[in-house]
Amino acid sequence: MGDDSLFLQYLLSGITKGSIYAVVAIGFNLIYSATGVLNFAQGEFVMLGGMIAVTLCAFLPLPVAVAAAVVIVALTGCLLEILFFRKLRHHTIMHMIIITIGLSIVIQEVALHLWDEKVRSLPYFSGSEVSSIRIFGASVSPQVLWVLGTVAVVVVLLHAFLRYTLQGRAMRACSSNPDAAMLSGINISNMRTLSFGLSAALGALAGCVISPITMTHYEMGAPLAIKGFAAAILGGLGNPMASVVGGLLIGVIEAFSVSKLPAAYNDVTAFALLLLMLFVRPHGLFGSPSGESVREV
Amino acid sequence: MKRLLVVLLVLSLLALPAVAQKADAKKPIKIGAIFAVTGPASFLGAPEEKTATMLAEQINADGGVLGRKIELIVKDSGGSPEKAVSFAKQLIEEEKVLAIIGPSTSGETMQIKQLCEENKMLLISCAAAEVIVNPVAKYVFKTPQKDSQAVTWIFNTMKEKGISKIAVLSSMDGFGDAGKKQILEMAKPAGIEVLASEAYDKQSTDLTDVLTKIKGTAGVQAVVNWSIVPAQSIVAKNMKQIGLNVPLFQSHGFGNRKYAEQAGAAAEGTLFPAGRLLVVDELADNHPQKALLAAYKKNYESRYKEDVSTFGGHAYDALMIVTEGIKKANAADRDKVRDAIEGLKGLVGTAGIYNFSPEDHTGLSLDAFEMLTVKDGKFAISKK
Structure with missing residues (x-):
């Protein structure tokens, strides 16, 4: 194996990991954009999506199972918002963030009791465990292309939604100035519910496409949320496109760090980079230091 | 009349300790268990917990050990060494169990090895790492084959x-x-x-x-x-x-x-x-482990509707070693049971045939293993 194809193999490996981080980071970003809240239960939406899809897959065809899982988790997201946030007297950001942390723990426990502790996974969308696509001497699982494709489609749709539809623009308005948005007749509570639903749906979709690669179990959410969070911060909060770049960047850096350093230092490299970023450019690569995309937390 | 009453009262008070002692002999024998039932090591802990529960019920249904029932107190460590330590303390100090089986993972076992040794608590670990029994600790044994x-x-x-x-x-x-x-x-x-x-x-x-x-x-x-x-x-x-x-x-x-x-x-x-549990169907009928393995596999799979794993077997062996130790010592006394276990020879378990000695607290020899392979999605003995 030549040096070039080895380089490419590391790159593909990084893209595989990065696309997983990216797809989680997008969900983070969406709720943040609408409410200014960092939803630490985002990883749990990913887990629920995977779990429900695997369960349904036993008696439904794969695409239907995935679609049903996305709908169920989206409704769950809306329901959680209505139950835990709507009636909240003081909508301070800090309160809401702490509630999301609590929710993440509760959802994990519920999942443990609803299902069990076992690891499960969806079948590969195309090909199988052993199939791979060769690109210039390097190989990659076809499922990685599914993940990348999903990320691309989601980003484009989300961008269009936030830019060009009334609902999307209302959502952005809530983010940049909730009071002004309320005065212009936007129902902020409904917008928040919508953003939770959408973000839960995205998380569930992510949970389905990554399931064949990472496998799904009740505890998978937290580590994913941490990496997705890092990706969102690195890219700059408030911009879904930036999350994708942030995610891919972390993945690729991790992969190349393995080529030089022992694999044990994988996380160290990723988080050292994140810390450096927070010192030098706290608003992330593509966030602007002032303005709508950054809010005080 | 009054005097008679007083005499009766005094007599009955005198009789109390005797009654209490008798009750003690009938009380169940407490055995603690620490398994990673949930968490990343649940592949080990969950079948272990199921197996130990099943075996304890079987033993009790057959009349218990020395006429006493076994009370299995299971704690779920989630695979975390910190939790294993606090559960071990709880089992030692509050529950005062006769012995602890588990933990499921080597990391947890190493965290409580010293604790059990200091408190003279009998520990039969279900984890595999060699360091658990090398160097030998007086009160610590383990059931899986060595690394x-x-x-x-x-x-x-x-x-x-x-x-x-x-x-x-x-x-x-x-x-x-x-x-x-x-x-x-x-x-x-x-x-x-x-x-x-x-x-x-x-x-x-x-x-x-x-x-x-x-x-x-x-x-x-x-x-x-x-x-x-x-x-x-x-x-x-x-x-x-x-x-x-x-x-x-x-x-x-x-x-x-x-x-x-x-x-x-x-x-x-x-x-x-x-171990041979995974390929029990391939074993010759006269293999010493065949009957035990086949029975365990059948009971487990019919009760829990899932495939048997070698890990559940480690818990089976651990609980069996404790009960065999109690039987051999003819007392539910920790030190006597410990000495008895150290002298167990030729005990057929799921992982192999145990021959313990003061120097060897695993008791299994090299032939407890078989080289297996995956063939058509099933485990099979790898043919040379």
Whole structure:
């Protein structure tokens, strides 16, 4: 194996990991954009999506199972918002963030009791465990292309939604100035519910496409949320496109760090980079230091 | 009349201790269990908990031990050494159990080894790492085969296949670290050269980068992966996906059919040493373990509707060793039971045939293992 194809193999490996981080980071970003809240239960939406899809897959065809899982988790997201946030007297950001942390723990426990502790996974969308696509001497699982494709489609749709539809623009308005948005007749509570639903749906979709690669179990959410969070911060909060770049960047850096350093230092490299970023450019690569995309937390 | 009453009262008070003592002989024998029922090591802990519960019920249904029932107190550590320590303290100080079986993982066991030794608490661990019984601690035993025996089996198989240059992967936890140390120590005397050795996070979701590094290392003839976590399936899949086509050896931690199922077609041909429980159907009828293994497999699978794993077997053996110790000592006294266990010989268990001695607290010899492989999605004995 030549040096070039080895380089490419590391790159593909990084893209595989990065696309997983990216797809989680997008969900983070969406709720943040609408409410200014960092939803630490985002990883749990990913887990629920995977779990429900695997369960349904036993008696439904794969695409239907995935679609049903996305709908169920989206409704769950809306329901959680209505139950835990709507009636909240003081909508301070800090309160809401702490509630999301609590929710993440509760959802994990519920999942443990609803299902069990076992690891499960969806079948590969195309090909199988052993199939791979060769690109210039390097190989990659076809499922990685599914993940990348999903990320691309989601980003484009989300961008269009936030830019060009009334609902999307209302959502952005809530983010940049909730009071002004309320005065212009936007129902902020409904917008928040919508953003939770959408973000839960995205998380569930992510949970389905990554399931064949990472496998799904009740505890998978937290580590994913941490990496997705890092990706969102690195890219700059408030911009879904930036999350994708942030995610891919972390993945690729991790992969190349393995080529030089022992694999044990994988996380160290990723988080050292994140810390450096927070010192030098706290608003992330593509966030602007002032303005709508950054809010005080 | 009054005097008579007083006399009666005094008499009855005198009789109390005797009654109490009798009640004590009828009280159940408390045995503690610490298993990682949930969490990343639940592949071990969940079948262990099910097995121990099932076996305790069977023993009680058959009249218990020395006429007393067994009360199994199970604690779920979630695989966390910190929790294992606090549960061990609770079992020792509050529940005052006769013995503790478990924990499931080597990391947890090493955290409570000293604690049990200091409190003279009998511990029968279900974890595999060699360090648990080497150096020997007076009160600590373990039921799975030793790491070094697994490594010996792997190296012997490699020699048969003409493999001498390998890469080693391990998870960053107690089991992975201990196994890696064994491999690196034993490689040179066995004439095996370790060209690369990498450790990965136990929650890893993709290992193509680490395997790319191995692919880029010239001369690697086989990969050995040492872990108990789901990453075992990921390694198998990723190797095929990036086209790293050399034999994959796994540790005895691969002995749960779920791992092979998760890796699907990628697991085909994986080689790993394991006890005979997984291949009980292939055993000759006169094999000493056949009857016990077949009965355990049948009971477990009909009750829990899932495949039996070697890990559940470790809990079976642990509880059986304690009860056999009690029977041999003819008393539920911790020190007597400990001495009795050290003298158990020829005890047939799921992992092998136990012959304990003051120097050997595992009691299993090299032939407790068999080299297995995955063939058509099922475990089979690897034919030379």
